[in-house]
Every structure is written in C-alpha cells, then in structure tokens.
Amino acid sequence: MIRDSVEAAARLLSWYDRHRRDLPWRAKPGETADPYRVWLSEIMLQQTTVPAAGPYFRRFTERWPTVRALADSPLDDLLVAWAGLGYYARARNLHKCAQVVANQHDGRFPETEAELLELPGIGAYTAAAISSIAFGRKATVVDGNVERVVSRVFAVETPMPAAKPALRKLTATLTPDERAGDFAQAMMDLGATVCTPRKPKCMLCPWAEFCDGRAAGIAETLPRKAAKADKPTRRGVAYWLLNPEGAVLLRRRAEEGLLGGMTEVPSTAWGPKAPGDAAVATEQPLPAPWRRLPGVVRHTFSHFHLELGVVAAQAGDGWRTAEGLWVPIDRLGDQALPSVMVKVVRHALSNA
Numbered sequence: 001m002i003r004d005s006v007e008a009a010a011r012l013l014s015w016y017d018r019h020r021r022d023l024p025w026r027a028k029p030g031e032t033a034d035p036y037r038v039w040l041s042e043i044m045l046q047q048t049t050v051p052a053a054g055p056y057f058r059r060f061t062e063r064w065p066t067v068r069a070l071a072d073s074p075l076d077d078l079l080v081a082w083a084g085l086g087y088y089a090r091a092r093n094l095h096k097c098a099q100v101v102a103n104q105h106d107g108r109f110p111e112t113e114a115e116l117l118e119l120p121g122i123g124a125y126t127a128a129a130i131s132s133i134a135f136g137r138k139a140t141v142v143d144g145n146v147e148r149v150v151s152r153v154f155a156v157e158t159p160m161p162a163a164k165p166a167l168r169k170l171t172a173t174l175t176p177d178e179r180a181g182d183f184a185q186a187m188m189d190l191g192a193t194v195c196t197p198r199k200p201k202c203m204l205c206p207w208a209e210f211c212d213g214r215a216a217g218i219a220e221t222l223p224r225k226a227a228k229a230d231k232p233t234r235r236g237v238a239y240w241l242l243n244p245e246g247a248v249l250l251r252r253r254a255e256e257g258l259l260g261g262m263t264e265v266p267s268t269a270w271g272p273k274a275p276g277d278a279a280v281a282t283e284q285p286l287p288a289p290w291r292r293l294p295g296v297v298r299h300t301f302s303h304f305h306l307e308l309g310v311v312a313a314q315a316g317d318g319w320r321t322a323e324g325l326w327v328p329i330d331r332l333g334d335q336a337l338p339s340v341m342v343k344v345v346r347h348a349l350s351n352a
C-alpha cells in the first residue's frame with residue numbers, strides 16, 4: 001500500500017529520469033516544453049496510438065511549425081493532412097483553437113486549466129495535460145494508462161467506467177507539487193511500458209513494493225471492465241460514378257455529424273438493412289445503369305460497424321448536372337477522404 005505519496009512520486013520520477021520514452025513531441029531533459037507541440041500531440045493521441053501519431057505529428061510540425069502558421073492555413077489543407085486519423089470534428093476544432101490562440105491570445109496558449117478549457121476542442125483531460133506538461137502546473141492528468149496503473153496500485157475492483165471518479169481522486173493524491181508535468185508523463189510511460197494491459201512487468205516497476213494489485217495477485221485483471229454492449233451494424237451502398245472524362249463523382253458531407261465536412265463517395269443512407277435495388281435507384285446521384293461490385297467494404301466507427309456495398313456506372317450525357325465535384329482518379333489523393341472512403345475507392349478501383 002502507498003503510505004507516503006511524496007516518496008512514491010519521488011521513486012516514479014527517478015525511474016522516469018532513467019527510462020523516459022523519447023517521443024517526437026516531448027521536450028528533451030533540460031529543454032522547455034513547447035505548448036503548441038504538447039497541445040497538438042495530445043489532440044492527435046486522442047485519436048490514435050503513439051506509433052501511429054508520430055508521422056502525423058512530424059508532418060504537421062514541419063508544415064506548420066507554430067500555432068500561428070496552423071491558424072493561417074486553409075481548413076481544407078488541414079483536413080487533408082488529418083485524413084486517416086478519424087474524428088474530423090477534432091481536426092476542425094484544432095483549426096478553430098489555433099485561430100483563437102493566434103488571434104485572441106497573441107499566439108500563446110494560456111497556462112491554467114480553466115483558461116485552456118475555454119478553447120475549442122479542449123476538454124478536461126487535455127487542459128490538465130497541457131497545463132502540467134507544458135507549464136509545470138499541478139494538475140491531475142488521467143488517461144487510460146494512468147487509470148490502469150492506479151487501479152492496480154490501489155487494487156480498485158469497481159468496474160470501469162464507474163471507477164473513473166475514484167481513480168481520478170487517487171491520482172490526485174499521488175500528484176506532487178513539483179514536476180507535475182514530468183509526473184504525468186511518467187505515469188503514462190509506466191502504463192505504456194511496464195504496467196501494460198497484459199503481463200505487467202512488475203519486476204521492473206518502481207512501485208512494485210507498494211502495489212496492492214500485485215500483492216493480491218490480481219493486477220493483470222485490473223481495471224475491471226463492465227460487459228460491453230455489442231456494436232450495431234449499419235449498411236449502405238456507395239455510388240462509384242465515372243464521367244466520360246474519367247473523373248469520379250464526390251461530394252462533401254454536411255458540416256455537422258459523423259465525418260462532418262469531409263469528402264465522400266456518395267452513398268445511400270446507412271441503416272440496419274442493406275439497401276435493395278429500389279433504394280439504390282431512389283437515392284442515386286444521377287440516373288445510371290448501376291451494377292453491383294462483388295464484396296463489401298467494412299469499417300468500424302466508435303459506435304457502429306459499417307458495411308458498404310458499392311455500385312458502379314458510367315454517367316451519361318447529363319453528368320454535368322450532378323451535385324458534387326468531379327475528381328480525376330489520379331487526383332483523389334488530394335482530397336480529404338476519410339479512411340472508410342479510401343477503402344471504398346480501393347474497392348471500386350480493384351473491382352470495377
């Protein structure tokens with residue numbers, strides 16, 4: 001059991017000084033953290049893993065080295081660079097946030113959690129992470145890694161997500177007044193490299209002797225998870241329509257909602273049943289001699305699975321009347337196509 005949180009924090013920080021991960025967005029020992037890089041990385045890491053975020057982070061910071069450069073960039077350029085990361089509402093908020101920081105805060109991120117929370121796209125976790133990592137302020141930073149470590153150290157057996165408030169309080173009791181940002185990063189590193197979901201490496205852990213989960217032999221089973229409801233499956237049909245010049249019809253999704261503002265291959269609505277020929281005809285972007293391509297495109301969003309059939313056709317004389325934009329096939333890479341639509345394009349190209 002942890003009886004002395006000051007000593008526990010000191011041990012963890014000493015471990016961190018020796019074993020910290022070298023991450024592209026992280027300040028080196030002795031360097032001052034750049035709030036822009038901390039913010040950008042934290043938003044990206046809400047979407048994806050550390051290895052997957054690295055190349056995106058490098059591309060973004062090479063192209064937009066400052067928050068002002070990002071604010072001045074057209075939103076479409078940012079959406080194209082973001083493509084593949086998912087949750088495009090976050091990319092739009094990234095742009096809005098950059099503009100607010102550039103125009104209303106003279107290009108400098110505010111330091112306190114309360115002020116950071118006022119910025120677009122910044123929630124409680126991100127505000128705490130920026131405030132502590134970029135500015136060294138004391139804040140309780142709790143991500144999935146931290147929840148796992150804390151649930152094990154204190155042997156918290158309440159299932160998630162009900163355990164979240166208790167885990168947050170316990171994390172707060174451990175957070176030191178000094179080096180709060182390093183402590184937050186140390187917790188993340190411990191969870192990512194030592195206190196891993198499977199087979200935690202307790203022999204290498206600076207908290208092994210305090211850890212109640214380890215003492216009780218239940219560490220690997222924590223945090224407990226509530227039984228998950230199965231995700232529903234939605235189905236639809238995408239229209240792969242070529243004009244006589246060899247360009248494909250795309251359209252832009254509504255700004256609000258799933259994949260808001262992204263470019264897509266037109267499709268029927270997505271519902272529980274696969275659309276039959278009548279629905280395909282009703283929702284078609286132009287009357288055309290559609291033929292169904294073999295197979296389906298599968299994609300999983302956070303709340304549902306999607307199965308999209310694809311129909312293909314050559315547009316007739318009225319092709320100029322279609323709503324949307326015609327994009328030559330070799331220019332599709334310039335479009336902000338979300339991952340699901342990249343799959344549709346690949347499926348159509350290999351089966352049409």
Ligand code: SF4
Nearest residue numbers: 195202205208211219
């Ligand atoms: Fe995790 Fe093991 Fe360390 Fe406990 S002793 S915090 S279970 S790695």
